[in-house]
Amino acid sequence: xxxxxxGQNTIFVRSVFYWSLLLLFFQEKALAQLRYSIPxxxxxxxxxxxxxxxxxIDIASLIDRRFRIVSTSMDSLFGVNQNNGDLIVNGKxxxxxxxxxxxxxxxxxxxxxxxxxxxxxxxxxxxxVNDNSxxxxxxxxxxxxxxxxxxxxxxxxxxxxxxxxxxxxxxEYTLTSNDHFEIDVRxxxxxxxxxxxxxxxxxxxxxxxxxxxxxxxxxxxPRRSGTLNVSIIVLDSNDNRPVFSQDTYHVTIRExxxxxxxxxxxxxxxxxxxxxxxxxxxLGKTLNKNIYDLFELNSKSGEIKVKGGVDFExxxxxxxxxxxSDRGMPPLSAECRVIIKIQDLNDNPPTIEVTSxxxxxxxxxxxxxxxxxxxxxxxxxxxxGKIILSLTKDLPFELKPTYKDNVYxxxxxxxxxxxxxxxxxxxxxATDCGEPPLLTSKTLGVQxxxVNDNSxxxxxxxxxxxxxxxxxxxxxxxxVSASDRDLNENAAxxxxxxxxxxxxxxxxxxxxxSDNGQISALKTFDxxxxxxxxxxxxxxxxxxxxxxxxxxxxxxxxxxxDNPPVILHPVSSNGSAEGVEEVPRNVPAGHxxxxxxxxxxxxxxxxWLLFSLQEVSDHSLFxxxxxxxxxxxxxxxxxxxxxxxxxxxxxxxxxxVSLSATATVVVQLVEPKEAISASDVKSAATDIGxxxxxxxxxxxxxxxxxxxxxxxxxLIAMQCSKTTDxxxxxxxxxxxxxxxxxxxxxxxxxxxxxxxxxxxxIGSTIVPGSNGNTLVVPDRRSTSAEVRLxxxxxxxxxxxxxxxxxxADGMGGASLRL
Numbered sequence: 157x158x159x160x161x162x163g164q165n166t167i168f169v170r171s172v173f174y175w176s177l178l179l180l181f182f183q184e185k186a187l188a189q190l191r192y193s194i195p196x197x198x199x200x201x202x203x204x205x206x207x208x209x210x211x212x213i214d215i216a217s218l219i220d221r222r223f224r225i226v227s228t229s230m231d232s233l234f235g236v237n238q239n240n241g242d243l244i245v246n247g248k249x250x251x252x253x254x255x256x257x258x259x260x261x262x263x264x265x266x267x268x269x270x271x272x273x274x275x276x277x278x279x280x281x282x283x284x285v286n287d288n289s290x291x292x293x294x295x296x297x298x299x300x301x302x303x304x305x306x307x308x309x310x311x312x313x314x315x316x317x318x319x320x321x322x323x324x325x326x327x328e329y330t331l332t333s334n335d336h337f338e339i340d341v342r343x344x345x346x347x348x349x350x351x352x353x354x355x356x357x358x359x360x361x362x363x364x365x366x367x368x369x370x371x372x373x374x375x376x377x378p379r380r381s382g383t384l385n386v387s388i389i390v391l392d393s394n395d396n397r398p399v400f401s402q403d404t405y406h407v408t409i410r411e412x413x414x415x416x417x418x419x420x421x422x423x424x425x426x427x428x429x430x431x432x433x434x435x436x437x438x439l440g441k442t443l444n445k446n447i448y449d450l451f452e453l454n455s456k457s458g459e460i461k462v463k464g465g466v467d468f469e470x471x472x473x474x475x476x477x478x479x480x481s482d483r484g485m486p487p488l489s490a491e492c493r494v495i496i497k498i499q500d501l502n503d504n505p506p507t508i509e510v511t512s513x514x515x516x517x518x519x520x521x522x523x524x525x526x527x528x529x530x531x532x533x534x535x536x537x538x539x540x541g542k543i544i545l546s547l548t549k550d551l552p553f554e555l556k557p558t559y560k561d562n563v564y565x566x567x568x569x570x571x572x573x574x575x576x577x578x579x580x581x582x583x584x585x586a587t588d589c590g591e592p593p594l595l596t597s598k599t600l601g602v603q604x605x606x607v608n609d610n611s612x613x614x615x616x617x618x619x620x621x622x623x624x625x626x627x628x629x630x631x632x633x634x635x636v637s638a639s640d641r642d643l644n645e646n647a648a649x650x651x652x653x654x655x656x657x658x659x660x661x662x663x664x665x666x667x668x669x670s671d672n673g674q675i676s677a678l679k680t681f682d683x684x685x686x687x688x689x690x691x692x693x694x695x696x697x698x699x700x701x702x703x704x705x706x707x708x709x710x711x712x713x714x715x716x717x718d719n720p721p722v723i724l725h726p727v728s729s730n731g732s733a734e735g736v737e738e739v740p741r742n743v744p745a746g747h748x749x750x751x752x753x754x755x756x757x758x759x760x761x762x763x764w765l766l767f768s769l770q771e772v773s774d775h776s777l778f779x780x781x782x783x784x785x786x787x788x789x790x791x792x793x794x795x796x797x798x799x800x801x802x803x804x805x806x807x808x809x810x811x812x813v814s815l816s817a818t819a820t821v822v823v824q825l826v827e828p829k830e831a832i833s834a835s836d837v838k839s840a841a842t843d844i845g846x847x848x849x850x851x852x853x854x855x856x857x858x859x860x861x862x863x864x865x866x867x868x869x870x871l872i873a874m875q876c877s878k879t880t881d882x883x884x885x886x887x888x889x890x891x892x893x894x895x896x897x898x899x900x901x902x903x904x905x906x907x908x909x910x911x912x913x914x915x916x917x918i919g920s921t922i923v924p925g926s927n928g929n930t931l932v933v934p935d936r937r938s939t940s941a942e943v944r945l946x947x948x949x950x951x952x953x954x955x956x957x958x959x960x961x962x963x964a965d966g967m968g969g970a971s972l973r974l
Contacts, residue, residue: 190277202244208240249282284322288319299352304357320374367388396432408497419461530563553567606643612649631677767807774801
């Protein structure tokens with residue numbers, strides 16, 4: 157740009173006077189003065205003008221002459237090109253920052269050229285452009301205007317400012333179109349001041365606040381503008397009373413709601429504002445006193461809350477008057493009614509009342525007999541007050557309704573048995589039909605009274621008694637005990653023996669203690685005379701009528717070793733056990749000299765006899781079989797042997813305390829001829845004696861066999877009458893060797909017994925050192941079991957003329973030696 161372009165700018169035309177003054181001020185120092193004009197906001201690097209050309213300085217000498225701008229406050233905005241002399245823009249040029257709004261904006265630069273030294277002054281005019289919009293001091297302006305303010309009232313608005321000058325500054329104001337306000341601009345010097353004018357009366361209830369926009373517009377091209385938000389708040393006057401949202405409020409709440417529970421919230425509105433629109437709520441002054449105790453009203457929010465316990469059973473509905481008042485002067489108020497209905501809850505359990513009760517009921521009471529009368533009730537209503545009654549299950553009682561509602565009787569429905577259940581706790585439960593259901597229980601205690609409906613009973617019937625013979629007279633031999641499930645006198649038991657009479661009734665020899673059942677014998681029993689007998693004990697209670705039962709006692713006598721052996725042979729004419737045997741001298745070794753015969757009335761081990769030589773003149777001549785009693789020669793006789801020998805034989809049984817007898821045999825050695833004649837005489841005598849002995853033995857055998865068979869039959873009958881282990885009571889023993897003997901085994905509980913005859917089983921062995929009569933019998937079900945020998949009956953062997961009757965090998969129960 158040259159000076160000609162600057163002359164076209166009007167701002168410099170108007171300031172020629174100022175330039176003339178500047179030229180006069182610098183004319184003494186400056187050789188030349190230039191003037192340029194540029195608009196603000198030009199770009200960096202813009203050429204303002206060619207100084208060297210305008211000053212007439214040779215461009216080629218610019219570098220040598222150090223052509224430059226002398227430092228000033230504005231030198232950073234401009235620079236010179238020493239190659240061509242151009243003045244260029246080096247920074248941003250903002251007229252509003254460098255100059256005032258109204259005066260011309262001029263910048264002065266010094267140009268220095270040396271050799272010779274020259275100083276040239278340069279004046280640069282900055283022309284304004286419309287680069288700023290009008291701006292208000294604040295973004296928003298608020299007015300508070302009472303709704304009763306008269307139209308025509310004026311309110312001063314903020315004036316906008318525009319940094320631009322001249323036509324680019326603020327030229328006019330505009331206001332948002334509305335019904336109540338208009339704008340009026342007053343000119344003051346160079347400023348335009350806007351005013352807000354009320355042209356129509358305000359009504360806060362219709363519009364409490366008006367939002368307007370004031371716009372300031374400059375005269376630049378393009379035109380720029382700025383805005384101001386104008387808020388008009390309409391101040392209230394108390395010209396409206398509160399209005400409730402409803403005239404009548406209806407609400408339903410459940411009874412027993414917690415304290416402080418909100419029931420309802422009443423709301424009233426007041427079109428006024430401030431204190432004129434602030435509403436306070438209050439309860440009516442004419443309400444019942446209990447309402448003030450049950451409910452409270454929040455004066456600020458209008459919330460009605462529960463204050464006390466609400467009970468449906470006391471009141472079903474409550475009617476409350478509520479008043480709303482504003483705080484204006486004078487205050488205005490309105491009223492409404494709140495109707496609160498109470499909904500019933502199942503909050504009352506049923507009650508059970510026992511009108512009458514029989515605490516004790518006899519066990520023979522007939523079904524259908526009433527024992528108690530009860531009534532039930534519930535304070536709740538509807539289904540909450542409907543009651544269902546129930547009784548404990550599996551009891552012989554039931555409920556029966558009566559003619560009156562909710563009244564029931566408890567009656568028996570089955571037979572009672574005190575011995576099974578002596579006391580009943582009858583729990584009666586009353587349950588209502590509410591949600592959730594509530595229940596009440598009451599327990600009736602009923603004691604069952606005893607009647608004499610149970611006979612005494614024995615735990616075991618029949619009872620087996622094993623009694624050792626030779627018992628002490630009047631000593632207790634046994635006791636029985638009966639029980640009775642009844643109580644007191646009905647269970648007091650006495651005992652007596654059932655006597656049948658007759659010579660065979662052994663009960664006459666027994667006595668029983670009527671109080672404790674102890675049985676004592678009035679005589680001593682002998683096993684050899686009596687093996688077994690039976691009697692009955694009767695147990696009677698003391699009830700009315702008395703009831704009784706009996707028990708059968710089977711008595712088995714056990715043998716004692718109370719009989720010593722009896723020598724049958726040899727027997728002298730005077731009855732002593734002595735005899736003389738003549739033996740020829742020429743008999744060989746092993747010759748049978750004689751046989752000692754003996755028997756024992758006892759049985760078992762007590763009757764098992766053994767023979768031994770107690771005294772002998774020559775041990776080398778004679779030998780004795782310990783089981784058979786046979787005496788044989790051990791060698792042949794010689795001439796030197798004595799003619800007479802005395803043998804003393806000891807016969808003893810095997811009882812715990814052995815009993816014995818002795819026999820003396822004198823052996824005389826004779827010549828063969830003398831022996832034959834003597835033998836004939838002896839044989840005849842022997843035949844006569846043997847026939848008498850045989851007769852008595854046959855009678856004895858028949859008696860013992862009969863007793864044995866009777867005992868076996870009794871045992872079988874007793875065992876068959878039992879209910880347990882019947883099939884295994886009697887176990888026949890087949891392990892004997894086939895000799896004439898009787899053997900039977902039977903079981904009683906865990907014990908195993910054996911009855912044997914004169915010979916024991918080959919498989920049986922004697923338990924050495926035992927104090928009792930004990931046999932170990934092979935048990936085919938398990939291992940060997942040790943059983944107690946309880947009753948052993950001997951069967952005597954009677955073999956024909958019996959020359960070899962002594963061959964019954966010594967294990968007999970009662971050995972008979974002939």
